[in-house]
Amino acid sequence: MSSLKQKCTNIADNHLFTKIIIGLIVVNAILVGLETYPYFAVNYSDWIYIADTILLWVFTIEIIIRFIGSSSIRAFFRDPWNIFDFLIVASGHLLVGAHYVTVLRVLRVLRVLRAISVIPSLRKIVNALILTIPSMGTIMLLLSIFFYIYAVIGTMLYSSIAPEYFGTLHDSLLSLFQVITLESWASGVMRPILGQAPSSWIYFVTFIVIGAFVIINLFVGVIVNNVEEAAREEQPTPTDIKLEEVQKELKEIKELLEKKSR
Amino acid sequence: MSSLKQKCTNIADNHLFTKIIIGLIVVNAILVGLETYPYFAVNYSDWIYIADTILLWVFTIEIIIRFIGSSSIRAFFRDPWNIFDFLIVASGHLLVGAHYVTVLRVLRVLRVLRAISVIPSLRKIVNALILTIPSMGTIMLLLSIFFYIYAVIGTMLYSSIAPEYFGTLHDSLLSLFQVITLESWASGVMRPILGQAPSSWIYFVTFIVIGAFVIINLFVGVIVNNVEEAAREEQPTPTDIKLEEVQKELKEIKELLEKKSR
């Protein structure tokens, strides 16, 4: 049994094995792409079904190998990417008999995401992105409060003037998201309202200045900074390299001094 | 009396107390959200009114406790957030009998902003944002002069061609704000004018290059930099950590040298 485990570890760490899996993910991606063309979906539905089943089973075997090859069950499930892989594949088996055709097809598409868990450099960058989420907690909270207050006020003031944009609280939230991306905020949203509520420009201009100019830029700044910092740890800047040289020099000087004082 | 003060200070500093207040602010937020749905506003108006009155009184008691618990009246009102809390709650009492229904409802929504004054991390980030305002004075002044000159020229040249955008000076200011966000500036604003004033592209292109590409980016850069600097003071960059180590080493070397020279 231990030799099986050893074999599985060897296979899982093998470069060729990884490359084959990446290749199969690409095949899977092409398959789900072709399936969107009615011509293929109709004429080759059997072939697609067979290829899909084979892929599902190959991915299942791959995960079983990686599972056996890992040092322990806990070690395997401690890595969130393994859980992700497991869920993607397991749900493919569980739902196979079901009639949720759309769900099954979306699931097949999501298998393409496995590229992230298999290619190390992608995994690293996505990990860095996910790690920035907690550090953005405060800005996210600020953004949520800001959106909520403007959405409630917008619904209160403009629900009868522009029901398609501010009819209900969730309509308002979506419209404010549109406004914060600056898309048709004036031509589409504000100007029609402005005719009936001449002071509504205050609402939109303050929302854009605070939201789109300030908070969104803080949000983007935090994400980009954190990911760059993560990248920097591996590839230090010229400033950091020089500082390290300075630290080394200082250490040598100190040793020289201490030797003499002895 | 002194023991009451002590008790109030204890309560105000209590974590549970803060959490309860945050919880009530969330309840307040849900309430104003529900009120925007006509169904709730009509069928549950009595319940909303009762809950609202209770919330107002709880917040009043909270501020009284914090007021008594503070070292002095001056100390309490020196913190702008306390003034903000006081005004929000006091105006709730003052306007309760009035018929300004919309004002009252907006006031209830603004109570959600109290989350900022109660949650320390939010308070810190908003304080950092407010502190950047004076340092942006020059850029704001530059932006204002720039907007004003273009608005006056725009009104002079295009008030008869495009009265909906450049009819009056304040229309022009609002249109230029729309142009600086790049929203429909060409398809909506410039192209219809271009037909009658073929050289109007100079007006819009220079405004966008100077305003949207240069000044707005300076403005955003200053805000983001200042807030990041404020954040950095708490969490120094790797470069700063290394520099501090260098400073420590240098101090030790100096002491070694001075010891020997004695």
Add this chain to the structure above:
Amino acid sequence: MSSLKQKCTNIADNHLFTKIIIGLIVVNAILVGLETYPYFAVNYSDWIYIADTILLWVFTIEIIIRFIGSSSIRAFFRDPWNIFDFLIVASGHLLVGAHYVTVLRVLRVLRVLRAISVIPSLRKIVNALILTIPSMGTIMLLLSIFFYIYAVIGTMLYSSIAPEYFGTLHDSLLSLFQVITLESWASGVMRPILGQAPSSWIYFVTFIVIGAFVIINLFVGVIVNNVEEAAREEQPTPTDIKLEEVQKELKEIKELLEKKSR
């Protein structure tokens, strides 16, 4: 004569004098603003004319005082802001009899720009902006070549399909400026062309990826960096402050060592 010069220098350097001039520029700004409202322009045209003449003469006297107060004629005209002030005021006198009403009015608006030459902090930031222009020479050239090539190709390929956007070379240049600001580039410009030239998406997507994502961001990055660097020279970053302390410490250590070796 020398005492007159001395007096003028004193007046020109006087804070109150500067404040009065700033005040008059604000009055001038309000005046040109009011003039855009037909009601004022018609009913108060005489008053506006009188106030305008007074302002022009006060500004003339101001510049004469500053001119006499400067150490030499060359010193006065070496500062581009003095040339700017001189031109603005002189052209006000030269064109006063002319019938170029619009030119005269625009000139009056441009007098508001004198705020920049009078307020030192504004002057500094605008100087910093102007100083970045030469360092952007290469990027500007790259951007020009890029625009020109795409404009020529666009005119060649789409002048008959979309004459309102790509009819002539200068139409194409303006349309490409619109596309680089991402305004209605798909809904307004590309999609109508796409129907007749199915591969036109290559033209637009490559233009946006290279132009709007890469070159414009380089352009903005250079401006913002340079202005921030100019600001940093006055207000060093925490990193720079620490580095200066390190340099001071090192100097002291060196002196200690040299003293001992003597």
Add this chain to the structure above:
Amino acid sequence: MSSLKQKCTNIADNHLFTKIIIGLIVVNAILVGLETYPYFAVNYSDWIYIADTILLWVFTIEIIIRFIGSSSIRAFFRDPWNIFDFLIVASGHLLVGAHYVTVLRVLRVLRVLRAISVIPSLRKIVNALILTIPSMGTIMLLLSIFFYIYAVIGTMLYSSIAPEYFGTLHDSLLSLFQVITLESWASGVMRPILGQAPSSWIYFVTFIVIGAFVIINLFVGVIVNNVEEAAREEQPTPTDIKLEEVQKELKEIKELLEKKSR
């Protein structure tokens, strides 16, 4: 023969020679510009043809001179810009007899790109840009996977609701590119779909938050950082200058110490 080679090297390195070539590229640019105006293209077609032939031969001679002047054939073709110049000119000769009028004209426009290979500062900045491509590999891959998955899901869900945007997989990819530039994403693309698929906002909002706010900003950040780093190597920041001074001081101190210990 060696003296011919020497002569060619001298000519190729001559400043006047470079300036003449730049001048001819400008003439070429003006020519292709004029050709877009039907008036010139019709009335001066002979002159344009003659000028074009002369320019092609001058550029051919220029490249022959540079080719002979280079140390070896391999050295010449090792520089990608030489290959670029060679291909541009060679294809001009090869296609001259062909009937691909549009291809020939585009080729003539691309000759303007030779400005980049001839002007050193442009060459440097474009080289820096091209060198960032490999370091962006991971982000490009992430962006591609992200686009592909959303395009497949979009086609699956909305191909019947909005065939002009999500009819086929390549339509969806183009529409998603439009959405990521935030152009008419709500007014043009989402709102019409929203009527029939009320939960489609999830699709668009997640795509914009992840794609336009996060990944695109990472992409832009990497490019701008890399190009700035390349620029910094030539023009060090004040921080780097100070650090180099510190390193010099440390070296001196170390030498002082070592001298004494001898």
